[in-house]
Amino acid sequence: MGALIGILGGGQLARMLALAGYPLGLRFRVLDPAPDAPAGAVAEHICGSYEDKAALNHFALDVSVITYEFENVPASSVEHLATHVHQRAPIYPPPLALATGQDRLLEKQLFERLGIGVPRFARVDSPAELEQAVMKLGRPAVLKTRRLGYDGKGQARIMEGTDLGAAYRALCPADARPGGLILEEFVAFDVEASVIAVRSRTGEVRTWPLVLNEHSSGILRRSRAPLAAFWSGAGSASTASLDEQATVAATRIMEALDYVGVLAVEFFVKEGRLLASEIAPRVHNSGHWTIEGSITSQFENHLRAVAGLPLGETGMRFAGAAAVMHNLVGAVPEVGEPTGLLGVPGCHVHLYGKSARPGRKVGHATVVGAPAEIAVRSEQLRSIADQYWQA
Amino acid sequence: MGALIGILGGGQLARMLALAGYPLGLRFRVLDPAPDAPAGAVAEHICGSYEDKAALNHFALDVSVITYEFENVPASSVEHLATHVHQRAPIYPPPLALATGQDRLLEKQLFERLGIGVPRFARVDSPAELEQAVMKLGRPAVLKTRRLGYDGKGQARIMEGTDLGAAYRALCPADARPGGLILEEFVAFDVEASVIAVRSRTGEVRTWPLVLNEHSSGILRRSRAPLAAFWSGAGSASTASLDEQATVAATRIMEALDYVGVLAVEFFVKEGRLLASEIAPRVHNSGHWTIEGSITSQFENHLRAVAGLPLGETGMRFAGAAAVMHNLVGAVPEVGEPTGLLGVPGCHVHLYGKSARPGRKVGHATVVGAPAEIAVRSEQLRSIADQYWQA
Numbered sequence: 001m002g003a004l005i006g007i008l009g010g011g012q013l014a015r016m017l018a019l020a021g022y023p024l025g026l027r028f029r030v031l032d033p034a035p036d037a038p039a040g041a042v043a044e045h046i047c048g049s050y051e052d053k054a055a056l057n058h059f060a061l062d063v064s065v066i067t068y069e070f071e072n073v074p075a076s077s078v079e080h081l082a083t084h085v086h087q088r089a090p091i092y093p094p095p096l097a098l099a100t101g102q103d104r105l106l107e108k109q110l111f112e113r114l115g116i117g118v119p120r121f122a123r124v125d126s127p128a129e130l131e132q133a134v135m136k137l138g139r140p141a142v143l144k145t146r147r148l149g150y151d152g153k154g155q156a157r158i159m160e161g162t163d164l165g166a167a168y169r170a171l172c173p174a175d176a177r178p179g180g181l182i183l184e185e186f187v188a189f190d191v192e193a194s195v196i197a198v199r200s201r202t203g204e205v206r207t208w209p210l211v212l213n214e215h216s217s218g219i220l221r222r223s224r225a226p227l228a229a230f231w232s233g234a235g236s237a238s239t240a241s242l243d244e245q246a247t248v249a250a251t252r253i254m255e256a257l258d259y260v261g262v263l264a265v266e267f268f269v270k271e272g273r274l275l276a277s278e279i280a281p282r283v284h285n286s287g288h289w290t291i292e293g294s295i296t297s298q299f300e301n302h303l304r305a306v307a308g309l310p311l312g313e314t315g316m317r318f319a320g321a322a323a324v325m326h327n328l329v330g331a332v333p334e335v336g337e338p339t340g341l342l343g344v345p346g347c348h349v350h351l352y353g354k355s356a357r358p359g360r361k362v363g364h365a366t367v368v369g370a371p372a373e374i375a376v377r378s379e380q381l382r383s384i385a386d387q388y389w390q391a
Numbered sequence: 392m393g394a395l396i397g398i399l400g401g402g403q404l405a406r407m408l409a410l411a412g413y414p415l416g417l418r419f420r421v422l423d424p425a426p427d428a429p430a431g432a433v434a435e436h437i438c439g440s441y442e443d444k445a446a447l448n449h450f451a452l453d454v455s456v457i458t459y460e461f462e463n464v465p466a467s468s469v470e471h472l473a474t475h476v477h478q479r480a481p482i483y484p485p486p487l488a489l490a491t492g493q494d495r496l497l498e499k500q501l502f503e504r505l506g507i508g509v510p511r512f513a514r515v516d517s518p519a520e521l522e523q524a525v526m527k528l529g530r531p532a533v534l535k536t537r538r539l540g541y542d543g544k545g546q547a548r549i550m551e552g553t554d555l556g557a558a559y560r561a562l563c564p565a566d567a568r569p570g571g572l573i574l575e576e577f578v579a580f581d582v583e584a585s586v587i588a589v590r591s592r593t594g595e596v597r598t599w600p601l602v603l604n605e606h607s608s609g610i611l612r613r614s615r616a617p618l619a620a621f622w623s624g625a626g627s628a629s630t631a632s633l634d635e636q637a638t639v640a641a642t643r644i645m646e647a648l649d650y651v652g653v654l655a656v657e658f659f660v661k662e663g664r665l666l667a668s669e670i671a672p673r674v675h676n677s678g679h680w681t682i683e684g685s686i687t688s689q690f691e692n693h694l695r696a697v698a699g700l701p702l703g704e705t706g707m708r709f710a711g712a713a714a715v716m717h718n719l720v721g722a723v724p725e726v727g728e729p730t731g732l733l734g735v736p737g738c739h740v741h742l743y744g745k746s747a748r749p750g751r752k753v754g755h756a757t758v759v760g761a762p763a764e765i766a767v768r769s770e771q772l773r774s775i776a777d778q779y780w781q782a
Contacts, residue, residue, distance in 0.1 A: 002744065019410055022433055025726065025742035025754075042413055042433050295737055309727040313737050318709040318760075335416065336700040346686055346704050351416035353393065363416075369709075 002026045003307055006063035006089070008077070010037030010045055012352035012361065013069035013283050016291070018043045020299035026307060031059040038352045050077045060085040067092055067261060067306045071101040071281055072148060092201075092260040092306040093281045100257065101281040104146045104182045111276045114252040117245075118276050119187045119268065125179030127168045133183040134158060140186040145171050147180060153218065158183070187275060189268035190233055193242070194223075196287035197250035198262045198301040198311055205254060206301070206314045207247045208294055210239070211286045213266070217391035219359065222326050222382070223286045225293060229322040229371045237272025245274045253279060262287070262302035285327065285361070290314075292348050293323025293368045322371040324378040328363040330390025331356045341365050344380045358390040393417045394698055397454035397480070399468070401428030401436055403743035403752065404460035404674050407682070409434045411690035417698060422450040429743045441468045451476040458483055458652060458697050462492040462672055463539060483592075483651040483697040484672045491648065492672040495537045495573045502667045505643040508636075509667050510578045510659065516570030518559045524574040525549060531577040536562050538571060544609065549574070578666060580659035581624055584633070585614075587678035588641035589653045589692040589702060596645060597692070597705045598638045599685055601630070602677045604657070608782035610750065613717050613773070614677045616684060620713040620762045628663025636665045644670060653678070653693040676718065676752070681705075683739045684714025684759045713762040715769040719754040721781025722747045732756050735771045749781040 002025035007014045010032030018028040018039055028043035035047055048055025051074055060066065066081055066089055078095045100106045111118040122133035124143065134141060139162070145154035156167045171181055192215065197207040209226030224230045228239035250265050264284030267274040287298035296304075296312025304311055316322070332351060334340030341349045344367070351363040365385065367377045393416035398405045401423030409419040409430055419434035426438055439446025442465055451457065457472055457480055469486045491497045502509040513524035515534065525532060530553070536545035547558045562572055583606065588598040600617030615621045619630035641656050655675030658665040678689035687695075687703025695702055707713070723742060725731030732740045735758070742754040756776065758768045 002742065015413070019413055022406070022410055022744070023739070023741040025723075025740075025744060027432060027744075041418060304733065307727075310729070310731075310733045312733070318712065321709065332416075336698075338701070340701075342695065342701045342703070348414070349416075350414040351393070353413070353416060353418075 003064035004029060004062055005303065005307065006031070006059055006066040007039070007043070008050065008059075008066065008068035008073050009070045010034065010039035010043070011069055012038050012354070014039035015042055015352060016288075016299045016350070017067075017069065017283065017303060020291075020297055021303045024300070024303060024307075024309070026303060029059060029063060031055060036355070038354055041353055050074050053080060056080055057084070060089065063089045065089055065092060065306050067302070068098070069282055071098060073098060075099060075102075093263065094258055094260065097257040097259055097263070097279075097281040101279050102147055104144055104184075104278065107278055108182070108184075108276075110253065110256065111249075114249075114256055116249045116252060116276050117273055120185040122183045124168075124181040124183050127165055130164050130168050130181070130183065134164060137183055137185045142184045142186055143167055143171060144182050144184060145180060146182050155218070157186070187268045187270060189270050189275075191231055191269045192266065192277075193227055193246070193269050193274070194264055194266045194284065194286040195246035195250050196262060196264050196284060196290065196298050197247070197254060198298070198305050198314070199254040199259045200305045200311050201260050201308045203255075204311055205251050206311050207250055208287065208290055208298070208314045209316060210243050210246050211289070213286050216389075217359075219329055219361070219391055220285045220327055221329075221385075221389075222324065223289055224322065224324045225289055226316065226322065234269070235272045241272070242269065242274060249274065249276055261305045262298050285364075288350070288364050289323035289325040289366050289368075291350070292366050293317055293321065317368060320370055321368055322374065323366055323368045324374060324381070325364050325366045326378075326381045326385040327361055328365065328385055328388065329361055330358045331388040332362050333384050333388040339384075341381070341384055344377050344384070346374070346377055347381060394455035395420060395453055396694065396698065397422070397450055397457040398430070398434070399441065399450075399457065399459035399464050400461045401425065401430035401434070402460055403429050403745070405430035406433055406743060407679075407690045407741070408458075408460065408674065408694060411682075411688055412694045415691070415694060415698075415700070417694060420450060420454060422446060427746070429745055432744055441465050444471060447471055448475070451480060454480045456480055456483060456697050458693070459489070460673055462489060464489060466490060466493075484654065485649055485651065488648040488650055488654070488670075488672040492670050493538055495535055495575075495669065498669055499573070499575075499667075501644065501647065502640075505640075505647055507640045507643060507667050508664055511576040513574045515559075515572040515574050518556055521555050521559050521572070521574065525555060528574055528576045533575045533577055534558055534562060535573050535575065536571060537573050546609070548577070578659045578661060580661045580666075582618075582622055582660045583657065583668075584618055584637070584660050584665070585655055585657045585675065585677040586637035586641050587653060587655050587675060587681065587689050588638070588645060589689070589696050589705070590645040590650045591696050591702050592651050592699045594646075595702055596642050597702050598641055599678065599681055599689070599705045600707060601634050601637050602680070604677050607780075608750075610720055610752070610782055611676045611718055612720075612776075612780075613715065614680055615713065615715045616680055617707065617713065625660070626663045632663070633660065633665060640665065640667055652696045653689050676755075679741070679755050680714035680716040680757050680759075682741070683757050684708055684712065708759060711761055712759055713765065714757055714759045715765060715772070716755050716757045717769075717772045717776040718752055719756065719776055719779065720752055721749045722779040723753050724775050724779040730775075732772070732775055735768050735775070737765070737768055738772060
């Protein structure tokens with residue numbers, strides 16, 4: 001019997017981890033409070049709260065290693081597991097990475113400390129600090145909660161004329177604990193990009209090619225890789241130099257955190273420079289194209305890393321290949337009809353088994369090939385995805 | 392909730408079907424008498440006998456379609472399902488294909504009727520008929536049971552000097568029902584090949600490139616595709632003509648059987664001609680390379696076919712790509728050590744979660760790339776597979 005991997009969270013990321021891991025002989029258990037958690041179809045599912053110590057203990061029984069699929073795992077849960085099972089079953093990525101990924105301020109302070117380009121930022125714990133921060137960074141700027149923001153939630157733009165008191169109260173209501181905000185310089189970026197990287201237990205680092213990302217209403221809409229196949233606007237810098245910057249940044253971050261597993265770093269690209277925006281200490285939506293587009297997927301390599309196996313190759317599936325991934329959000333498109341997703345030649349469909357509601361990621365679809373070959377297919381996919389998109 | 396697919400049999404083929412089907416939003420239930428059936432880890436598992444009508448009814452409850460992963464499903468079970476659930480949940484591939492695939496004589500009669508090249512053969516139901524058959528076909532020849540033979544079992548070579556009475560009794564003991572044998576001409580083939588083909592509910596047919604197969608002790612040891620990348624010995628015929636012959640044969644067979652799903656046809660290749668040896672009315676070991684080597688795997692296309700979805704492309708993953716699959720038999724090789732399977736760059740490992748015993752297929756491993764690129768990797772894989780091989 002293969003090693004039992006415990007995953008905190010049973011969403012689509014846990015589901016795709018499990019699907020990638022069975023061929024390696026691994027087995028899976030997830031902890032998730034939702035009875036219909038997507039990973040429940042393909043893994044043992046402990047249905048319980050992350051704060052419930054009995055559920056955590058049940059979850060941790062006999063697992064070889066513990067990992068997670070979302071960065072908002074409560075710190076107390078990780079602490080409980082770290083205290084009670086870490087000797088037997090390590091937690092990867094390490095709790096320090098989780099704590100850093102949960103907090104926009106800690107993230108940016110880490111980038112700064114490591115000499116990684118980062119938009120200017122200021123800590124905001126009171127309306128007075130917001131005023132000072134706006135004076136320092138200027139307008140426009142973006143005010144964000146340090147914690148629990150995702151898909152564009154927990155953010156407010158500070159424009160000319162924006163009432164700072166109202167903006168502060170919107171993100172930090174009077175009945176909540178005060179503070180916990182961060183003001184960030186508004187970056188008029190050329191494009192957004194991300195790097196998916198993986199580090200093994202022995203410290204080996206591999207990165208996939210840089211990904212070009214497009215968001216809509218704060219939700220990732222399309223990812224294309226490698227960036228160089230789709231964008232040539234790096235100016236005096238080459239796209240190869242961007243890949244190099246991304247690899248250096250991801251490597252520094254993973255080494256600083258003594259990281260094990262897959263890490264995503266999101267960047268703004270501006271005038272040939274990468275500015276680190278945030279990290280996700282887990283497999284990431286902008287790496288879903290790796291399932292068909294690269295030799296080893298982010299899911300398989302995350303498992304190889306946390307299970308102590310050798311890492312797999314992270315190059316594109318073949319020389320000259322490119323991949324385009326479209327997210328399916330809010331409603332599940334037709335799959336089988338001639339006008340459905342599988343009517344697009346070469347389309348790889350991934351549905352997560354989730355009930356649909358606006359803003360919810362219910363699946364994704366990918367095409368792989370030479371960039372010129374897949375242009376038409378990608379547009380067909382985009383048209384179907386757009387038709388059902390509800391943010 | 393996606394359609395529920397019922398699979399008779401819960402071995403590695405059912406396991407790989409399920410792993411391929413979750414991304415399409417399908418769900419899976421298997422019926423298998425073994426408590427540790429490999430598919431049980433990834434699908435609902437009804438643990439019961441194929442002959443147990445209560446188990447069959449439980450299995451069939453609410454399924455949208457029924458399929459199978461091995462051709463020795465008892466005819467009575469299929470008959471029960473066909474009578475009781477076929478109106479609601481069709482059985483694909485159709486029972487006629489199953490009956491044909493279960494019987495070496497029916498298979499060869501079908502090939503003959505369809506004008507497909509086939510080694511000469513004769514029905515043998517008594518020692519006297521064996522004598523006549525040997526006079527007709529000459530020696531050497533191969534005596535086989537018509538039913539329940541697999542991986543080289545249920546066969547005897549008839550050489551110069553072989554005692555025909557003893558050979559007959561070895562395959563058809565005195566206490567068994569007499570007869571049920573077939574004598575086949577011995578074919579001194581150049582190589583063995585197979586074609587994996589799929590037919591949709593609407594009659595669309597697609598085939599993957601012809602596969603070059605090597606057996607050892609009657610067990611498939613290595614498959615390489617496309618055949619043309621690894622063998623150029625077709626003589627005056629081109630390998631393209633072999634692909635053409637294979638496609639014609641598979642298409643005729645599937646149309647004759649009103650087939651839906653994936654079908655494998657195994658051939659002897661001799662002097663530029665294909666001679667059909669047998670069919671498997673299911674996904675097939677010689678098609679496992681399609682998971683990474685082709686655009687759509689045999690597993691996904693089988694599911695698309697039986698679920699009434701459009702078929703996916705069956706070409707190689709990229710122009711000029713080749714794939715080599717090594718079977719892992721008898722013992723599970725090291726996976727993680729530097730000398731293990733994942734130490735081979737680009738190696739894709741598939742373990743079935745089975746306990747090891749001699750002759751048992753416990754997994755397979757595949758490498759994909761340009762033929763010259765993967766030669767060294769394939770030899771590394773072969774060396775590891777050989778070291779653990781126990782037939």
